[in-house]
Amino acid sequence: MSYADGTFVDVLQFLIMGIQRGSIYAMVAMGFNMIYNSTGIINFAQGEFVVLGGLMMVSLTMAFNLSIIFAFILTVLFVIVAGVLMERLTINPVKEPTVLRLIIITIAVSIIIKGAAMCFWGKGSHYMRHFSSSESLDFYGATILPQTLWIFAILLFLVVAYVIFFNYTMTGKCMRACAINRDAARLAGINDRKMVMLSFALSAGIGAIAGIIVTPIIQMDYARGAMLGLKGFGAAVLGGLGNSMGAVVAGVLLGVLEAFGAGYISSHYMDAIALVILLFVLFIRPSGIFGSSEAMRLKEF
Numbered sequence: 001m002s003y004a005d006g007t008f009v010d011v012l013q014f015l016i017m018g019i020q021r022g023s024i025y026a027m028v029a030m031g032f033n034m035i036y037n038s039t040g041i042i043n044f045a046q047g048e049f050v051v052l053g054g055l056m057m058v059s060l061t062m063a064f065n066l067s068i069i070f071a072f073i074l075t076v077l078f079v080i081v082a083g084v085l086m087e088r089l090t091i092n093p094v095k096e097p098t099v100l101r102l103i104i105i106t107i108a109v110s111i112i113i114k115g116a117a118m119c120f121w122g123k124g125s126h127y128m129r130h131f132s133s134s135e136s137l138d139f140y141g142a143t144i145l146p147q148t149l150w151i152f153a154i155l156l157f158l159v160v161a162y163v164i165f166f167n168y169t170m171t172g173k174c175m176r177a178c179a180i181n182r183d184a185a186r187l188a189g190i191n192d193r194k195m196v197m198l199s200f201a202l203s204a205g206i207g208a209i210a211g212i213i214v215t216p217i218i219q220m221d222y223a224r225g226a227m228l229g230l231k232g233f234g235a236a237v238l239g240g241l242g243n244s245m246g247a248v249v250a251g252v253l254l255g256v257l258e259a260f261g262a263g264y265i266s267s268h269y270m271d272a273i274a275l276v277i278l279l280f281v282l283f284i285r286p287s288g289i290f291g292s293s294e295a296m297r298l299k300e301f
Contacts, residue, residue, distance in 0.1 A: 008141070012139070012140060013263075014256075014260050014263045014264075015256060016139070016148065017255075018252075019256060020217070020255070021258060021259060022255020022258075023151045023251070023255070024050075024151070024213075024214045024228070024232075025228075025234075025235045026155060026247060026248040026249075026251030027232075027251075028046055028050060028232025028251075029232045029236040029247035030247060031043075031203040031204075031207045031232070032203075032232055032236040033236055033241065033243070033244045033247055034203040034206065035199050035200060036241055036242055038175055038199035039102065041099050041103055041106065042103055042233065043106045043200075043203065044106045044107045045106050045107075045109045045113060046207055046229050046232060046233075047225035047226055047230070047232065048110050048113040048117070049082070049203070049207025049208060050208070050224070050228050051114075051117055051221075051222060051224055052078070052082060052113065052207075053210065053211030054128070054214065055117060055121045055215075055222070056075045056078050057128060057211070058121075058126040058128045058220060059121075060074055060075060061129065062126075062129070075208055075212055079204045079208035079211075080204050082113075083203060083207075084197060084201050086200060087201075088197065090108075091105065092196070110225065110229075113225075114223070114226075117222040121222055123222065124221065125220065126215070127219055128215045128219075128220070130216045131216065132150070134147070145217065147213070151213050154209060154213055155248070158206065159248055163245075174190045175195045177190060178192045178196075227271060230274075231254065231274050234254060234274050234277075235251035237278060237281075237288055238253070238254060239251070239288055239289060240290045243290050246288065246289065250290070257273060258270055258274055261273040
């Protein structure tokens with residue numbers, strides 16, 4: 001087939017756009033699973049971590065003119081501190097916590113962060129310069145932004161780091177032990193409260209990275225967290241809650257299906273496509289595409 005063939009170029013373009021979107025959904029889903037594996041709850045403030053990362057990066061690079069690398073580090077640290085404060089001030093003090101109570105707390109925190117972001121950064125969208133060139137590259141007739149390549153590379157780095165951390169470091173193994181059987185881990189001398197705090201810190205860091213790398217492409221505003229969080233949660237459910245590698249695959253798949261749906265059906269239904277796919281999979285396979293059951297949520301990393 002000729003590369004000049006319009007159909008081939010369209011398919012390739014939609015595929016690139018889908019993987020780009022899906023990579024962000026995958027990172028948000030990894031953040032969801034990080035906390036779910038440690039506490040059994042869904043952190044509905046995860047999308048707000050993405051927004052905080054994007055907006056703080058805009059402020060540091062555009063207003064204070066800091067270098068990309070320095071601003072990247074400061075932004076991730078800022079959002080990690082926000083995640084730790086959330087856990088210390090809202091989750092940790094709860095006596096005899098139930099899953100429902102903790103989920104309601106995360107929703108409340110999400111609303112508070114969203115309101116604070118609106119007050120500080122305003123209601124408008126904020127532009128941030130690309131990490132490198134903003135000129136599109138030609139790829140067999142389709143166009144791809146250098147920022148998109150940054151997104152792919154950073155997702156790959158996070159996946160590799162995630163696997164190494166949980167399978168080859170003592171801290172990661174302690175976190176997995178707390179998730180599998182918290183009482184037994186506590187008896188073995190593991191500080192389960194500290195592991196929960198660490199899960200919030202890592203989850204916030206992943207969310208911050210997702211926000212930083214996507215802002216040059218979509219521009220960031222205070223209200224984006226809800227939809228990003230919803231789609232990331234959808235990817236986590238599709239991949240099987242607790243199965244982070246499944247969430248990465250499901251996130252990319254969700255982004256690709258969304259892009260093709262927007263291209264061949266209508267862009268007006270782009271957000272609805274993700275929800276329809278999620279509902280369909282839940283009807284057919286409630287445990288997700290790669291999940292076996294909730295009880296087995298930690299068997300797959």
